Amino acid sequence: MQTAIQQAVEKEERPMPDERRAFVNALVDQMMQHERNPTRAMCHSIVRLIVRSHPKSFADISRRGEVVGDGCPSLLQQVKTRVEYKTRNNTLARRRRSREGRRNTGVAGESRLTRGPVDQYGCVRWCPAELPEGETEATLEDSKRDLRNIYSEEGMGGAERAEPLMVRTYIILRRYLNRMPAPAMFEKLQEALGQRGQTILHFCQKLDNPKIREVLASYDPEGSEKAACILQLLMVYFKEPTEKLMLEVDTCATAADVVNTAALPSTPCLIIQGDTMKPSGWMLSIEGQVVMGPHPFFLHGVAALFSSYYVFNLEYPVGSCTLEFIQSPSSANFTVAAVTKLHQEPWIGRLELEDAGRWVENILLMAIGGICYQAFYQRVLSTATDAQAKITCYAAAAFCPILGIPSILIGAVAASTMSVVLCGTAGAGLAMTNSSVHLFWIISSDVMYCMMTPQVICIFYLSRWVNYLGACFGFVLALLLRVLVGEPVIGLPDLMPLPWDKIQDDGTRYRLFPFRTAILLITLGTIFLVSRLAECLFEKRKLGSEDETDAT
Numbered sequence: 001m002q003t004a005i006q007q008a009v010e011k012e013e014r015p016m017p018d019e020r021r022a023f024v025n026a027l028v029d030q031m032m033q034h035e036r037n038p039t040r041a042m043c044h045s046i047v048r049l050i051v052r053s054h055p056k057s058f059a060d061i062s063r064r065g066e067v068v069g070d071g072c073p074s075l076l077q078q079v080k081t082r083v084e085y086k087t088r089n090n091t092l093a094r095r096r097r098s099r100e101g102r103r104n105t106g107v108a109g110e111s112r113l114t115r116g117p118v119d120q121y122g123c124v125r126w127c128p129a130e131l132p133e134g135e136t137e138a139t140l141e142d143s144k145r146d147l148r149n150i151y152s153e154e155g156m157g158g159a160e161r162a163e164p165l166m167v168r169t170y171i172i173l174r175r176y177l178n179r180m181p182a183p184a185m186f187e188k189l190q191e192a193l194g195q196r197g198q199t200i201l202h203f204c205q206k207l208d209n210p211k212i213r214e215v216l217a218s219y220d221p222e223g224s225e226k227a228a229c230i231l232q233l234l235m236v237y238f239k240e241p242t243e244k245l246m247l248e249v250d251t252c253a254t255a256a257d258v259v260n261t262a263a264l265p266s267t268p269c270l271i272i273q274g275d276t277m278k279p280s281g282w283m284l285s286i287e288g289q290v291v292m293g294p295h296p297f298f299l300h301g302v303a304a305l306f307s308s309y310y311v312f313n314l315e316y317p318v319g320s321c322t323l324e325f326i327q328s329p330s331s332a333n334f335t336v337a338a339v340t341k342l343h344q345e346p347w348i349g350r351l352e353l354e355d356a357g358r359w360v361e362n363i364l365l366m367a368i369g370g371i372c373y374q375a376f377y378q379r380v381l382s383t384a385t386d387a388q389a390k391i392t393c394y395a396a397a398a399f400c401p402i403l404g405i406p407s408i409l410i411g412a413v414a415a416s417t418m419s420v421v422l423c424g425t426a427g428a429g430l431a432m433t434n435s436s437v438h439l440f441w442i443i444s445s446d447v448m449y450c451m452m453t454p455q456v457i458c459i460f461y462l463s464r465w466v467n468y469l470g471a472c473f474g475f476v477l478a479l480l481l482r483v484l485v486g487e488p489v490i491g492l493p494d495l496m497p498l499p500w501d502k503i504q505d506d507g508t509r510y511r512l513f514p515f516r517t518a519i520l521l522i523t524l525g526t527i528f529l530v531s532r533l534a535e536c537l538f539e540k541r542k543l544g545s546e547d548e549t550d551a552t
Contacts, residue, residue, distance in 0.1 A: 268285070469532045
């Protein structure tokens with residue numbers, strides 16, 4: 001196991017994508033030492049053991065913190081895809097369903113598909129000839145119309161209903177794709193270059209990177225090739241060697257000259273004739289041999305570079321972030337995702353009715369939870385003019401050390417040393433046992449919202465009807481309720497069950513009930529009722545003087 005993976009597992013964190021890919025590659029290499037082509041069941045058994053041993057590092061987790069299925073699908077798919085890639089040239093090790101054995105006769109004489117291992121890497125049935133059993137061209141067209149209706153009405157939500165129809169209509173879809181001309185990738189690249197190329201240029205112009213500035217200095221908006229500049233900027237930004245994707249040669253160099261003199265990589269490489277910023281032509285090399293060119297248009301060369309990876313089922317160079325970035329849908333034009341339902345589905349969540357309470361409470365928490373902070377900015381903003389604010393700051397800077405002298409003289413500082421040490425140790429312990437210090441800001445807003453906001457409301461709006469007995473009793477009750485509800489961030493167990501709780505796989509409760517707002521309201525009511533009760537007891541001479549129960 002690689003060092004990076006070991007560290008992630010020990011910290012119970014998810015490894016970075018490149019570290020995870022390297023782990024999958026090493027895992028498959030070890031598996032293939034014992035089995036030339038591991039089946040999906042074999043891969044699933046191994047992946048299941050990994051996920052069970054290290055769920056927080058490898059299991060599939062939903063946004064609510066729940067394990068999706070058995071937690072294995074994404075890692076299993078990565079492992080199986082890697083296996084199929086490694087066996088792509090080994091025809092003896094492939095596992096395909098034989099043509100004669102694709103169908104078998106069931107107990108009632110009906111024809112059904114036999115179960116067996118099948119290759120999933122690439123298309124293995126690119127030119128089917130036989131229609132499915134019992135289907136005609138007309139029935140397949142009807143199924144095709146049903147597919148369109150499902151997609152237009154339900155989008156990705158109708159995937160389960162659409163899957164059997166897609167299997168049934170595969171033959172007419174494949175025929176349609178085979179007779180259609182191949183998509184012009186350079187047109188897509190040119191469109192993307194116009195939409196997002198300028199954004200990348202503007203972003204890089206703001207970076208303080210000497211190498212990026214060197215590339216930008218050699219770029220002429222009028223005469224340079226914009227696509228070449230953007231490729232170089234991306235490779236410099238991701239700290240990748242330029243010669244892995246683009247190799248600059250002499251303007252008059254031929255294919256033979258390049259093969260004999262240049263150190264060509266085994267992966268597809270774009271060979272630039274002349275200056276990279278102003279190329280006069282390009283060639284494409286694969287596995288050390290020039291297979292295309294020379295051709296004049298640079299953007300066509302970039303399209304050919306991408307096409308070669310997909311046509312020949314080649315793997316990107318190790319650590320190649322530039323190619324991943326260009327073809328990744330996550331870096332696509334947001335305006336397309338904003339109007340296209342197909343792109344919206346993975347990004348847009350749904351506000352379920354059961355989550356309404358949590359949403360409302362979070363809004364109130366963010367709006368009200370920070371009001372009770374006695375912070376410096378409150379003192380500054382309370383002044384009438386800027387001059388008063390400055391005088392207040394300077395006066396505080398001068399008088400704070402002076403005001404500390406009496407405390408030192410009477411020994412108050414020495415007496416409070418132990419409390420400072422204890423509080424500091426407790427705070428440091430909490431900070432070291434959590435992954436983010438920012439979580440404590442959220443927790444502090446939570447505490448202020450539940451416990452202090454009722455006190456502030458009573459002081460400002462209910463001061464005539466409340467007193468310190470009610471305030472103290474309400475604070476203690478709010479603290480007790482908040483502790484009983486629990487807080488997973490700091491390790492407090494959830495001891496108090498609430499309505500609408502959902503028990504997760506690890507035994508913890510997912511709270512749907514707006515308990516913070518409930519604690520706030522209960523505390524408000526408690527302060528008022530206890531204050532009124534104390535007032536009644538005072539009137540009956542069962543408590544102390546009125547001054548002792550005054551709200552002030």
